[in-house]
Amino acid sequence: MSGVRAVAGFSRTVADLAVTEDFYRDALGFERIAPPEPVPAAHIEAMGLAGVKARQLRLRLGRQTVTFVAVEPAGAPYPADSLATDPFFQHLAIPVRDMDAAMARLARLNPTTISRGGAQVLPASTGGVTAYKFRDPDGHPLELIFFPDGPPAERWRDAPGLFLGIDHSAITVADLDATLSFLTGPLGLAVAQKGLNRGPEQARLDGIDDPEVDVIALEPPVPAPHVELLHYRRPAPRHASRTGFGPADRASTRFVFAVADMGSLLAALRQAGFAPRASADGQAAYCAGPDGHGFLFVKA
Known part of the structure; x- marks a missing residue:
């Protein structure tokens, strides 16, 4: 182990x-x-x-x-020209109790946006969540997410406040099989959920045209927060890897x-x-x- x-x-x-x-x-x-x-x-x-x-x-x-x-x-x-498809992309996903109220508070600081057209309601087939992506002052991506029901909503039901915690961190990966082997092998995480996201809502959420992305959730023994993998089948990433960046x-x-x-x-x-x-x-x-x-x- x-x-x-x-x-x-x-x-x-x-x-x-x-x-x-x-x-x-x-x-x-x-x-x-x-x-x-x-x-x-x-x-x-x-x-x-x-x-x-x-x-x-x-x-x-x-x-x-x-x-x-x-x-x-x-x-x-x-990097100033980064996109969600770049393998150095890593966001922190923050569940919220009320998306409108969270967006109103965030708007006071006028952060750089990733999503187009505000918060997006994703299709029920991909979880039916409402989500919005933006950047902090250094360019790091963040995501606000509202869970309408199901186990994720139940997990955060008793958390106080408007911003409830950090549900997961998602990383964009170019080599999905290698990353899955790394996380499930020596790290011992377990695959909890797999999905394929696409369509106009996903495009507006990610701020890119016509995306098709594998979304895979992996959990350690203590499930929250967890790891999420984003593997873009399209569009192709502009950078082959992010190995040039260190701590x-x-x-x-x-x-x-x-x-x-x-x-x-x-x-x-x-x-x-x-x-x-x-x-x-x-x-x-x-x-x-x-x-x-x-x-x-x-x-x-």
Whole structure:
């Protein structure tokens, strides 16, 4: 067994912690856990950030945590011409109690939009959710999502507030089979749902023309938040992979997994052909997935 227990949170590289806090607090209701602080030494070592100044700001939305990391010297900015089909795309999906109210609060900060024509109601065949995609000040994508019924709605029914938490993070992948093998093999996640999304509503949601995208949800033993894969059959991605981006670059968002047995996980990753980097004290490790998406593992 890999020892992966849950998605403990997310880590996202940004330019300015104060600007980031203002946006996530005022637009989305995030709350500060602690003032800006140095990134833990084990995380620095695992992510290969030795020699840079790295500070973090931990924010909470409901029961979920996002750690924002700023580094000096700064890495590459988020690509200005990015699309949902690019393999470095990774959004955080925030369930909301009332989409109109959430959109009204978000509009006060006038973020860069991804979706065309506002929030989109997807067909019942693809879940019937209402969703809207936009970007934070660094260009990172985010999604508001309203679940009308079913298990997802029930999961968030008792969460307080307008913005309820983080349901999942979705990554765009070029090699679907390789990513599925990575997540279900050494990481031990289970495929929970598969679908194929297309049509005008999906086009407006993603801000691209005529998309056809495989949407696959995978769950760790603790199911929320979970991982979602987006594999675009069309249009073809303009970039073959995102391996050029690392933790210092602002196109980088990382899953943070809580791990019970770090040694077993590292052995499983190496056996599967990956090259994780672990801290000397065994408290953290980092590995890039098949398309370069970052995975930070922390000892539970």
